[in-house]
Amino acid sequence: MTSETGSPAARARRIVALNTAYFQAKALQSAVELGLFELLADRSADIEEIRTELGVAHRLFKDFLDALVGLDLLEREDGRYRVAALATEFLVPGAPTYLGGTAQQHARLHFHAWAQLTDALRDGKAKSAVAAQGPLAYPKHYEDLDRARQVMMHMDAHNGFTADELARQIDWSGYTSFVDVGGARGNVASRIAAAHPHLKGGVFDLPALRPLFDELVGAAGTADRVSFHGGDFFASPLPEADVLIFGHVLPDWPVADRQELLRRAFKAVRPGGKVVLYDAMIDPDERDPEVLLQRINHTMIRDDSSAYSLDQARAYLEEAGFTVDRVVATDTITRDHLAIGTKSV
Ligand SMILES: C[S@@+](CC[C@H](N)C(=O)[O-])C[C@H]1O[C@@H](n2cnc3c(N)ncnc32)[C@H](O)[C@@H]1O
Numbered sequence: 001m002t003s004e005t006g007s008p009a010a011r012a013r014r015i016v017a018l019n020t021a022y023f024q025a026k027a028l029q030s031a032v033e034l035g036l037f038e039l040l041a042d043r044s045a046d047i048e049e050i051r052t053e054l055g056v057a058h059r060l061f062k063d064f065l066d067a068l069v070g071l072d073l074l075e076r077e078d079g080r081y082r083v084a085a086l087a088t089e090f091l092v093p094g095a096p097t098y099l100g101g102t103a104q105q106h107a108r109l110h111f112h113a114w115a116q117l118t119d120a121l122r123d124g125k126a127k128s129a130v131a132a133q134g135p136l137a138y139p140k141h142y143e144d145l146d147r148a149r150q151v152m153m154h155m156d157a158h159n160g161f162t163a164d165e166l167a168r169q170i171d172w173s174g175y176t177s178f179v180d181v182g183g184a185r186g187n188v189a190s191r192i193a194a195a196h197p198h199l200k201g202g203v204f205d206l207p208a209l210r211p212l213f214d215e216l217v218g219a220a221g222t223a224d225r226v227s228f229h230g231g232d233f234f235a236s237p238l239p240e241a242d243v244l245i246f247g248h249v250l251p252d253w254p255v256a257d258r259q260e261l262l263r264r265a266f267k268a269v270r271p272g273g274k275v276v277l278y279d280a281m282i283d284p285d286e287r288d289p290e291v292l293l294q295r296i297n298h299t300m301i302r303d304d305s306s307a308y309s310l311d312q313a314r315a316y317l318e319e320a321g322f323t324v325d326r327v328v329a330t331d332t333i334t335r336d337h338l339a340i341g342t343k344s345v
Helices: 008-019 021-034 047-054 061-070 085-090 100-114 117-123 137-141 145-169 187-195 207-220 255-268 289-301 310-320
Strands: 074-077 080-083 177-181 200-205 226-230 241-247 269-279 323-329 337-342
Touching (some): 137 145, 145 187, 145 207, 200 207, 269 310, 310 323, 310 337
Parallel strands (some): 177 200
Antiparallel strands (some): 074 080
16 A cells, blocks of 8 residues: 655655545535536537536636546547546436435535544544434435435435346346335335346335335336335334345444344245345455445444444344345445345245
8 A cells, every 4th residue: 555656745745635635526526516517418518608507607617627627527629528438427417327416415414524523533423413313314304305305316326336236146036026125215126126027126115205216216117016115114014025125224223223123024024035235334354445434424424323244244134033145245336245144934
């Protein structure tokens, strides 16, 4: 990791780059917030057209655009700007792997929490507004449907990649049904159903999400095979299925609640079926700073959030009655692990 090569100034620039890495984060987030990638999705434009259409006044706006060229998000030719391939894939609204929603959520919420990292390290407390924390945080976010849609876009940016891994990594041929518990507006369920046309899927989540679920499956063309079950997963029985999925759900809850959810899952999974957990689980050998800092990110937002380890995942499955099949790393944004257990016949 540490290279001693280069001049003192070159080595110093590495520290300066770390110190100012947030410049790049904010440039990306502001470009998304301004609607720049949307504006340039199908056409090129010169700086004056862009200024006028986005309503920006900064005298160094050209530097802003050229910095985005340097960051591989825009291209410039003969003074006209267009979206570069990387931004077309991930930052133009409507892209199947759209990441603009998570950029906006970081601008609105995470960036402000991270500004207080030193305090968080000292006092061990989350730094988001109280409304973003605790068991009531989700119902609170969902009181306003547009706000809920923004939260969903942030979640979907991450879970879309996981959905594709689930579609690939699980042998679905022997199963006909699955339910994604805490499955939000159904992005994962819809993608799995689209990849495996013989499956019928369900999403169990808070009732307020039903309209957003309807929107998503309507647009994805999976409404006939994926249904929504509204309820509180601590109060209502979980729908029966061959496979139950819990993704990014357990870390929000204390250990006793996680165990309770998996006991409920054991009742709902048909004999021979499976439960699948996906999360940014703690791998004691993990050294990638991106993965490690992502984990801290959750604790910056929610006081009660805590990651669990690969061994704890195995223990949760076994305590609930499942036999552990495997715990594997995935190729997803936050390099989630999958933990898969079977309920014996
Ligand atoms: C962190 S999100 C994960 C969403 C999705 N599985 C993913 O991977 O992106 C947690 C989900 O649990 C849902 N949830 C929270 N409390 C719940 C409850 N009591 N009953 C049902 N769902 C709940 C939330 O609405 C949210 O969709």
